[in-house]
Amino acid sequence: MSQVILDNYNQAVANKLIQASDKKTLSHAYLFEAIQHDQALATALFLGAYMFCETTQKPCQECSQCQRVLTHNHPDVFVIQNDKQTIGVDEVRELKSELSKTPIEGKQRLFIIDRAQKLTQPAENALLNILEDPASDVVMIMIAPNRKQLLPTILSRLQIVEFDQQLAQSNWADRLSLVQASDKALLLDLQNAGIEFNQLEEFNQLESFFHEVKQLLQQIILKDQAAYIHFQTVIKPMITTPSMQEVFFKSLMILATQQLEQQQEVRALSLISALIEVSHRRQFNVNFDSLVDYLFIQTIFAPYQGRA
The missing domain is CATH 3.40.50.300 (P-loop containing nucleotide triphosphate hydrolases)
Structure with a gap:
């Protein structure tokens, strides 16, 4: 019953x-x-x-x-x-x-x-x-x-x-109390972006996930082709549900936007542009692997046109 x-x-x-x-x-x-x-x-x-x-x-x-x-x-x-x-x-x-x-x-x-x-x-x-x-x-x-x-x-x-x-605010506050100071802003930005608390609970090691995504961001900005291997071997095994996929893409977007705004890192523009298109494609239920492949093709393997 x-x-x-x-x-x-x-x-x-x-x-x-x-x-x-x-x-x-x-x-x-x-x-x-x-x-x-x-x-x-x-x-x-x-x-x-x-x-x-x-x-x-x-x-x-x-x-x-x-x-x-x-x-x-x-x-x-x-x-x-x-x-x-x-x-x-x-x-x-x-x-x-x-x-x-x-x-x-x-x-x-x-x-x-x-x-x-x-x-x-x-x-x-x-x-x-x-x-x-x-x-x-x-x-x-x-x-x-x-x-x-x-x-x-x-x-x-x-x-x-x-x-x-x-x-909800109590639960977010509990999570905030457990993370490093550098991750608090990211958690709050994810909340403002509409991420639900239970989506974060799906990550057994949330702080480790944030660390790896931050490293991936730097690899993408530097057009380091090892980024693809890093994603496939380290980050992808952490992402097992559609809601966790959403957290991944939104975390990467937030971090890339911060790079552009705070450090004026113009090479983050290609990543932001690719993530916007990924968000659009997700509305049509394009599978996760195809979205990731598109992201790397547009950022790592496409010729860079801007100035460092």
């Missing part, structure tokens, strides 16, 4: 949403700005269970209505959730098709977009059309670690709930 367990902070958020539900003042669309996405998703499902629970002690989390919500099997609850690098326009079109239907078992429907930061720009544009003409019987919840990862036009149509910031 599936059940949702919320900590005290997130339970308080859920209670406010439940009160709004009772007063029939729920917004038609929310952004749960949550660095730790699991509790945000759990709270969205908790609200859904409350909306459809068939007992007096809502949400009981035991009746058939609650169980179907919590296991993503309720006909009036639609969840966009995948393990791909992006959420594409086809998935938003499927959501739009669902929106055209009337509630089957209740008076409302609940739509959840998990990890909304993965929406491609075409998908966001398609979603904007939905938000501009909201259905009266629908509540939509989007979950993302940072509101800046969504288009301003999308944000203007969402009620933002700063979800688990106290807990």
Whole structure:
């Protein structure tokens, strides 16, 4: 049997949403700005269970209505959730098709977009059309670690709930207390870039990873062909999931930008340009090895055109 367990902070958020539900003042669309996405998703499902629970002690989390919500099997609850690098326009079109239907078992429907930061720009544009003409019987919840990862036009149509910031900041503070001073700025920049705390937890030796990426950056700037071997033999074995791949590319981008801004290292420009293109290609689910090969071809093996 599936059940949702919320900590005290997130339970308080859920209670406010439940009160709004009772007063029939729920917004038609929310952004749960949550660095730790699991509790945000759990709270969205908790609200859904409350909306459809068939007992007096809502949400009981035991009746058939609650169980179907919590296991993503309720006909009036639609969840966009995948393990791909992006959420594409086809998935938003499927959501739009669902929106055209009337509630089957209740008076409302609940739509959840998990990890909304993965929406491609075409998908966001398609979603904007939905938000501009909201259905009266629908509540939509989007979950993302940072509101800046969504288009301003999308944000203007969402009620933002700063979800688990106290807990998240505590976890980041704990991590900051354990790293070298030189890595603190990088950690904070990764947080600002939308990296979630649990993505960093996937690295057993985060500080060692940072050290190796910094060394790789210097090798790339110097056009040292040993950089490719260094990546394949040392760094790549540390990267085993798509979320860790994202941390790798964003760490390299942050460090390259710092080189350009602080040391005026113009040779970092080719790396930044290549990383921008890598980010674009990741939206189309290009595999990691191909992205890395492109990065090295553009930076190490391409003729250098600038001035040292």
